[in-house]
Amino acid sequence: MKNIFEGIADFSENVLLAPFNSLRAMELENWAAANAINWIFMIIAASAMVYWVLQLKKFNDNGEERKDISSHSYL
Incomplete structure (x- = not known):
């Protein structure tokens, strides 16, 4: 059971939230673009x-x- 929840967490952090992580990295360079x-x-x-x-x-x-x-x- 633990592997299922870790898989869901890994998928959500690395796949679903990837665009938000790129926006967070862009905010340090250009506020308007972010x-x-x-x-x-x-x-x-x-x-x-x-x-x-x-x-x-x-x-x-x-x-x-x-x-x-x-x-x-x-x-």
Whole structure:
């Protein structure tokens, strides 16, 4: 049983977490390049939020949104 858990630990440290280890090594050389993945995720999240708000505005302007009190059971 011990070999199974050591195999899982070895796989997760050497294979699954290898990209994070390379990012950690890159951070000492170039901070901006190491944090580029964070900026990419923030740009994706911001664009998704803008798209969502624009879709909400479109449905609100068309009058398709249900605003009566029976639209939600907890109200």
